[in-house]
Amino acid sequence: MRVLVTGGAGFIGSHYVRTMLTGGYPGYEDAEVTVFDKLTYAGNRANLAPVAGSPRLRFVQGDICLRADLDAAVPGHDLVVNFAAESHVDRSIHGASDFVLTNVLGAQQVFEAALRHGVRRVLHVSTDEVYGSIDEGSWTEDCLLEPNSPYSASKAGSDLVARAYAKTHGLDVSVTRCSNNYGPYHFPEKVIPLFVTNLLDGEPVPLYGEGANVRDWLFVDDHCRGIQLVVEKGLPGEYYNIGGGRELSNRELTGLLLAATGRDWSYVQPVPDPRGGGHDLRYSVDYGRTAALGYAPRVSFEEGLALTVQWYRDNRAWWEPLKAAAATAHRPAAQDPEA
Numbered sequence: 001m002r003v004l005v006t007g008g009a010g011f012i013g014s015h016y017v018r019t020m021l022t023g024g025y026p027g028y029e030d031a032e033v034t035v036f037d038k039l040t041y042a043g044n045r046a047n048l049a050p051v052a053g054s055p056r057l058r059f060v061q062g063d064i065c066l067r068a069d070l071d072a073a074v075p076g077h078d079l080v081v082n083f084a085a086e087s088h089v090d091r092s093i094h095g096a097s098d099f100v101l102t103n104v105l106g107a108q109q110v111f112e113a114a115l116r117h118g119v120r121r122v123l124h125v126s127t128d129e130v131y132g133s134i135d136e137g138s139w140t141e142d143c144l145l146e147p148n149s150p151y152s153a154s155k156a157g158s159d160l161v162a163r164a165y166a167k168t169h170g171l172d173v174s175v176t177r178c179s180n181n182y183g184p185y186h187f188p189e190k191v192i193p194l195f196v197t198n199l200l201d202g203e204p205v206p207l208y209g210e211g212a213n214v215r216d217w218l219f220v221d222d223h224c225r226g227i228q229l230v231v232e233k234g235l236p237g238e239y240y241n242i243g244g245g246r247e248l249s250n251r252e253l254t255g256l257l258l259a260a261t262g263r264d265w266s267y268v269q270p271v272p273d274p275r276g277g278g279h280d281l282r283y284s285v286d287y288g289r290t291a292a293l294g295y296a297p298r299v300s301f302e303e304g305l306a307l308t309v310q311w312y313r314d315n316r317a318w319w320e321p322l323k324a325a326a327a328t329a330h331r332p333a334a335q336d337p338e339a
């Protein structure tokens with residue numbers, strides 16, 4: 001089995017790769033993995049350091065928007081899992097072009113290359129943000145797509161292109177839509193790692209508005225197990241929600257992060273929410289369809305958060321250079337999780 005993981009040097013993709021190469025997915029213990037990644041600001045080869053010595057890992061620097069890069073890398077693979085994306089909502093508000101380019105055109109190029117080179121199975125990783133915002137209840141995969149940010153609109157576009165490649169060309173591609181991930185190796189511009197690293201350093205944290213936004217939190221390992229299950233059992237052209245089953249307002253989340261780092265509310269600075277119409281109040285997914293394949297989240301939020309905070313305590317050498325570089329580049333530090 002040869003697996004190509006696009007975006008495999010990012011937060012979630014690298015978790016999938018590390019897990020696969022350390023025998024975490026039964027039946028894939030011998031899989032050879034190619035990580036194909038452009039290494040944008042969010043891509044980091046250090047995320048693959050724990051498996052860098054594996055003879056079954058190969059790294060290719062390439063851009064999913066470029067046919068030539070894909071043609072050089074895709075042939076010979078049985079499975080492509082596409083994590084590659086511009087993933088930060090706030091950045092998409094400041095500039096949407098890279099989002100449309102990578103998330104829509106790039107995904108289409110991945111599907112086209114898979115078709116051209118006879119890849120047997122493709123999994124496209126998407127987000128629950130494609131559904132918009134929901135006041136009550138939870139989205140099933142049949143709900144309307146009502147994306148509100150350029151990020152989520154671009155992901156919705158890629159989901160529809162995936163479906164079209166399944167229906168028109170018979171590509172065996174399934175799409176997963178997950179809620180907000182957290183865990184180790186999460187780039188410190190996103191809310192949990194930003195808050196945790198600030199608080200560990202005794203720095204204040206910016207809470208948007210009243211902190212009323214509600215998100216469902218999914219530990220990255222649970223997400224990746226869900227992806228692998230859909231790889232193995234999902235149907236072509238179908239969408240599969242993956243959730244963590246734990247909804248928290250940003251205010252509740254902040255309270256838990258303060259407690260986990262031994263800080264109090266004096267470290268919290270309320271700031272005006274910079275996002276306009278692109279700001280969704282609540283996300284909630286019904287993951288019954290994926291549960292029917294055997295999926296259930298295993299890691300409680302308390303357990304996952306403790307593990308995550310400990311990882312950031314133990315791995316300053318990973319995140320300090322990233323924060324220093326972000327400060328120099330004057331990038332917008334932001335707080336939606338996938339934000």
Ligand SMILES: NC(=O)c1ccc[n+]([C@@H]2O[C@H](COP(=O)([O-])OP(=O)(O)OC[C@H]3O[C@@H](n4cnc5c(N)ncnc54)[C@H](O)[C@@H]3O)[C@@H](O)[C@H]2O)c1
Pocket residue numbers: 006007008009010011012013036037038039040041042043044062063064065082083084085086087088102106125126127128155178179180181182187337338339
């Ligand atoms: N993080 C979350 O909470 C979350 C939630 C829902 C969905 N998702 C989706 O999961 C996927 C992975 O998210 P993540 O949090 O790991 O993102 P990330 O930003 O940490 O990683 C993205 C990776 O893609 C690479 N990349 C970007 N553009 C590329 C291109 N043109 N060609 C090749 N590689 C490119 C980057 O270098 C990086 O390694 C994304 O598709 C995202 O939309 C993430």
